[in-house]
Amino acid sequence: MSKYEKQSIKKYDELAANYDNTFDGKFTAKFKVKILELCEVADGERVLDVGCGNGSLIFAISQKADIEAYGIDISPKMIDECKAQYEGINFEVTNGERLPFEDESLDNVIICCSLHHLDNPLQFIAEAKRVLKQGGTLIIGEPWFPIGIKQFCDWILFPLMKSGDNKTFTHKRLKRIISDGGFDISKVHKKGSIQIVTAKRL
Numbered sequence: 001m002s003k004y005e006k007q008s009i010k011k012y013d014e015l016a017a018n019y020d021n022t023f024d025g026k027f028t029a030k031f032k033v034k035i036l037e038l039c040e041v042a043d044g045e046r047v048l049d050v051g052c053g054n055g056s057l058i059f060a061i062s063q064k065a066d067i068e069a070y071g072i073d074i075s076p077k078m079i080d081e082c083k084a085q086y087e088g089i090n091f092e093v094t095n096g097e098r099l100p101f102e103d104e105s106l107d108n109v110i111i112c113c114s115l116h117h118l119d120n121p122l123q124f125i126a127e128a129k130r131v132l133k134q135g136g137t138l139i140i141g142e143p144w145f146p147i148g149i150k151q152f153c154d155w156i157l158f159p160l161m162k163s164g165d166n167k168t169f170t171h172k173r174l175k176r177i178i179s180d181g182g183f184d185i186s187k188v189h190k191k192g193s194i195q196i197v198t199a200k201r202l
């Protein structure tokens with residue numbers, strides 16, 4: 001297990017019971033509102049939220065249509081919270097770098113503020129490509145910081161805090177890894193610290 005995985009499990013297990021009132025819960029709230037707006041789902045579709053936290057986003061998405069909803073997270077306590085709160089959604093403790101789904105079996109994959117926690121984000125992109133149907137949608141929400149703040153967070157703050165955060169993404173790099181991973185970018189939303197890219201699997 002990588003140091004980011006170990007640190008994330010420790011941190012989010014501790015935050016799980018009161019997540020919405022923590023800094024992370026409040027910081028991610030605006031991302032989730034925007035992703036909910038951008039995420040188009042139809043009856044019968046299969047939708048996965050990777051790094052789903054306490055499950056509030058995938059639950060909200062599941063209210064938009066009669067979908068088969070899935071949430072995975074590396075933190076067992078987060079998944080306990082999901083299961084206690086929401087019925088009818090399939091939650092599982094899993095690493096987002098190895099998605100427990102068959103090839104071309106999902107219509108939508110969402111990842112909100114969790115990509116920069118992964119040891120190998122490119123592995124997640126490859127997995128999202130593998131499990132999505134052709135034309136399926138990937139939505140990635142990630143924090144964006146001006147370069148000085150980004151460098152401070154990536155190289156000083158995150159290692160000091162042992163928070164499970166790997167490197168954050170510049171806008172250019174986020175778009176490049178998505179395109180290079182076999183996706184066609186269809187929408188880009190960027191406002192303040194929020195960057196959200198919607199892409200179709202080629």
Ligand SMILES: C[S@@+](CC[C@H](N)C(=O)[O-])C[C@H]1O[C@@H](n2cnc3c(N)ncnc32)[C@H](O)[C@@H]1O
Pocket residue numbers: 004005008009012024025028031032050051052053054057072073074075078094095096097111112113114117118119164
């Ligand atoms: C900042 S929180 C975001 C949670 C949720 N997506 C939200 O927006 O509220 C990051 C989440 O990613 C999860 N996580 C970290 N590393 C992971 C990994 N390798 N695989 C799956 N989930 C992971 C954490 O446990 C945590 O719940």
